[in-house]
Amino acid sequence: MRPNITILYGSETGTAQDIAEQIWKRSKSQVIENIRTTTPDHFQDVRLIKFKVPEMNYSPGDVLYIKAKNSDEQVDKFFNVLKNNGVDIDPDVVLHIEEKEIKVPLVLQQKLSLKQIVQQYWDLNVKPKRSALHTLSMISDNELEKEKLLEFTTAEGQEELYNYINRPRRNIIEVLNDFPHTTAKLNLKLLFEIMTPIKPRAYSIASSLKHTKNELHLLVAVTTYKTKLVEPRFGLCSTWIATLKPKDEIVFWTVKGTFKFDYTKPMIIVGPGTGISPFRSLLLDKAAVDGDLSSCLLFFGCRNEKHDYHCKDDFEVLVEKHKLKLFCAFSRDQPDKIVRRTLSLFLSLLWLLKQHPRVARVQTPSIVACMIRAEPVRLSPGWEGTGKTDDELNFKNVTMDQANLELNPPRDRLNIVMFIMILHGVGALMPWNMFISAPEVSFASTNFYIDQYRSKSFNV
Numbered sequence: 001m002r003p004n005i006t007i008l009y010g011s012e013t014g015t016a017q018d019i020a021e022q023i024w025k026r027s028k029s030q031v032i033e034n035i036r037t038t039t040p041d042h043f044q045d046v047r048l049i050k051f052k053v054p055e056m057n058y059s060p061g062d063v064l065y066i067k068a069k070n071s072d073e074q075v076d077k078f079f080n081v082l083k084n085n086g087v088d089i090d091p092d093v094v095l096h097i098e099e100k101e102i103k104v105p106l107v108l109q110q111k112l113s114l115k116q117i118v119q120q121y122w123d124l125n126v127k128p129k130r131s132a133l134h135t136l137s138m139i140s141d142n143e144l145e146k147e148k149l150l151e152f153t154t155a156e157g158q159e160e161l162y163n164y165i166n167r168p169r170r171n172i173i174e175v176l177n178d179f180p181h182t183t184a185k186l187n188l189k190l191l192f193e194i195m196t197p198i199k200p201r202a203y204s205i206a207s208s209l210k211h212t213k214n215e216l217h218l219l220v221a222v223t224t225y226k227t228k229l230v231e232p233r234f235g236l237c238s239t240w241i242a243t244l245k246p247k248d249e250i251v252f253w254t255v256k257g258t259f260k261f262d263y264t265k266p267m268i269i270v271g272p273g274t275g276i277s278p279f280r281s282l283l284l285d286k287a288a289v290d291g292d293l294s295s296c297l298l299f300f301g302c303r304n305e306k307h308d309y310h311c312k313d314d315f316e317v318l319v320e321k322h323k324l325k326l327f328c329a330f331s332r333d334q335p336d337k338i339v340r341r342t343l344s345l346f347l348s349l350l351w352l353l354k355q356h357p358r359v360a361r362v363q364t365p366s367i368v369a370c371m372i373r374a375e376p377v378r379l380s381p382g383w384e385g386t387g388k389t390d391d392e393l394n395f396k397n398v399t400m401d402q403a404n405l406e407l408n409p410p411r412d413r414l415n416i417v418m419f420i421m422i423l424h425g426v427g428a429l430m431p432w433n434m435f436i437s438a439p440e441v442s443f444a445s446t447n448f449y450i451d452q453y454r455s456k457s458f459n460v
Contacts, residue, residue, distance in 0.1 A: 028249050028250065028251055028252075029051040029052060029053050029216070029249065029250055029252055030051065030052045030246075030247055030248070030249055031049065031050070031051060031052075031244045031245065031246050031247065031248045031249075031250070032050040032051060032052050032215065032246060033048075033049070033050040033246060034047060034048075034049050034050075034241075034242075034244050034245065034246070035047065035048045035049075035050075036048075037219070037308070037310045037311070038307055038308045038310075039306065039307045039308075041307070042304075042307040042308055044221060044222070044308065045221070045222040045224075045242060046219065046220065046221045046222070046274060046308065046310060047218075047219070047220050047221075047222065047241060047242055048206070048217060048218070048219055048310070048311070049217065049218045049220065049241060049244065050207075050212075050215055050216070050217050051215065051216045051217075051218075051250070051252075052214060052215065053214060053215065053216045054214045055214075056209075056214075056216070056254070057209070058205055058209065058216070058254050059256075059257075059285075060205075060208060060257075060259065060261055060278065060281040060282040060285045061204075061205075061257035061258070061259030061260075061261060061278050061281070061282070062205050062254050062255065062256055062257045063202050063203065063204060063205065063254065063255045063256075063257050064202070064203050064204075064205050064216065064218060064252055064253075064254055064255075065200040065201065065202050065252060065253050065254070065255060066200060066201050066203065066237060066241070066250055066251070066252050067120075067198065067200050067250070067251040067252070068198060068200075068201060068236050068237035068240045068241070069119055069120050069198075069240055070118065070119050070120075070122070070123075070124045070125070070198075070236070070240075071239070071240065071243070072119075074124045074125065074173070075115065075118050075119050075124070077124075077173050078118055078124055078173050079091055079115075079118070081173055081176050081177050081183065082176075082183070082186065084180075085176075085180045085183040085184045086184045087183065087184060087186050087187075089114065089187075089188065090114070091113065091114050091115040091118070092113050092114070092115060093113065093114050094111050094112070094113050095111070095112055095113070095114060095117065095188070096111050097109065105197070107120075107121060108121070114188075120198070121197055121198060122195040122196065122197065122198065123172075123195075123196050123197065123198040123199070123236065124171060124172060124173055125171050125234070125236040126171060126172060126196045127165050127166065127169065127170065127171065127172075128165065128171075128172045128175050128194065128196075129196065130152065130153050130161070132172070132193070132194040132195075132196075133149050133152045133153055133161075133175075134149075134153045135190065135193050135194050136149050136179065136182050136194065137149035137150045137152075137153065137182075139182065139185040139186075139190065140179070140181065140182040140185065141181065141185065142179075142181035142182060145179045145181050145182050146182070148179075149179065149182065152164070152165075167227070167228070168227040168228050168229045169227050169229075169233045170229065172194070172195065172196075174229075198236070201236075201237035201238075202255070203218050203220060203277070204218075204219075204257070204277040204278040204281075205217070205218065205254070205277070205278070205281050206218055206219045206276075206277040206278070206280045206281050206311075207280070207281055207284065208281050208282075208284040208285035208288060209285075210284075210285055210288035210289065211284040211285065211287070211288045212284075217280075217281075218241075218277070219274050219276070219277040219280070219310060219311070220238050220241050220242075220274070221238065221273070221274045222234075222235065222238045222239055222241075222242045223235030223238045223239070224239070257278070259278060259282075261282055261286075263286050263289060263290065265295075266295040266296070266297075267282075267295065267296045267297070268297050268299075269282070269283075269296065269297065269298045269299065270299045271298070271299070271300055272300065272301040272302065273301070273302055273308070273310070274310065276300055276310060276311065279298065280311055280314060283296065283298065283315075283318055283324065284314070284318075287318055287321075287322045287324075291322055292322065292323065293318055293322040293323055293324040293325075294322075294323040294324075294325070296324055296325065297325045297327070298315070298324060298325065298326050298327065299327045299329070300315070300326065300327070300328050300329070301328070301329040301330075301331065302328075302329075302330060302331075303330065303331055303332045303333075304330055304332050304333055305328070305330045305333055309328075309330075
């Protein structure tokens, strides 16, 4: 028989509970199909997930919020870290959280096992907050660990904190593993203090109820990347979504989007990659309403037609049956730089139709900058024009820090670096060329005239 335990939920701050409080009051849906839209040899895993949503209403542009779960592997790692450091907590212990000082989140008002809370409520992939590090420093009896944890909470230690946690994206499990003497002091109450609830993730809906009744589709890119740590980092929700199988249930709710679509006006739509999600919903809905997409121009871009052309079959049907005007740009397939030509065409059309167009959305910042200008401009060469290999263009074996430095090199504010280089040149290169490298004849001639001048001056 599982033991029951009554503990006090006494977070001093009471933060990060508002969203979690609403999670289990929302709808549940079953997975119909989970399809990978990219080929197995493509570096990125993108999923088209279909859910069964009877008696639900949503519109193009609306947003779906999903409550994710930690993987079994992460949960096992968490309990192993506690066990290896002498924290005697049974994962199957049943908890009953009592209300005191602050309101208990709705999800914790029922009796749950600790393993259920760890898997469905606490975010094991999150970076620990300064408040969590402060709590750990208060319970630590190891002088070295206590000093380091306190340093992370001070203003002077923020650079160290950034290099230890933020830069490598170190999660709470890895932090607890790095401070074994402090972890040994944890108990159930303290775990509720330092752990952060899972926040729901938002995704644009990629389907239309008029096209597929009682269904909701999402187009999700699975997030994985490398840092200086050995283990790669991953997105909690997208990785969990990729593992869903038919008939699996998820907790979700919808929120009204900010898009305001007017089907009576022409539309120019730009949706590169997974940014096509809300516009797939829009085009399918408009095709079901009036069957005519001749006034819609869709510009879609990706790397390869065969590897990551998302929802290709849908767009081909819309082109053939509903007269959608589709312009595709595959940056790795076309050596004649059709991407820049396609985007130039988009800008030209935008210029010609500037009196009437309905510009739905643009996700590429460079295109946004072009749209603000008064006339079509010529695009600067992109990454494809640099002559780099595909591995370099896809940032293979490159950490997030290296990629960020490559894409966003540091600026020379106030031209300080330039002035330093000038001073180095004046202070080092000029003396070298004028005195050290000068011919000996020049020095001999100069000494002769100096000696002659001195002798004359002395005689006077």
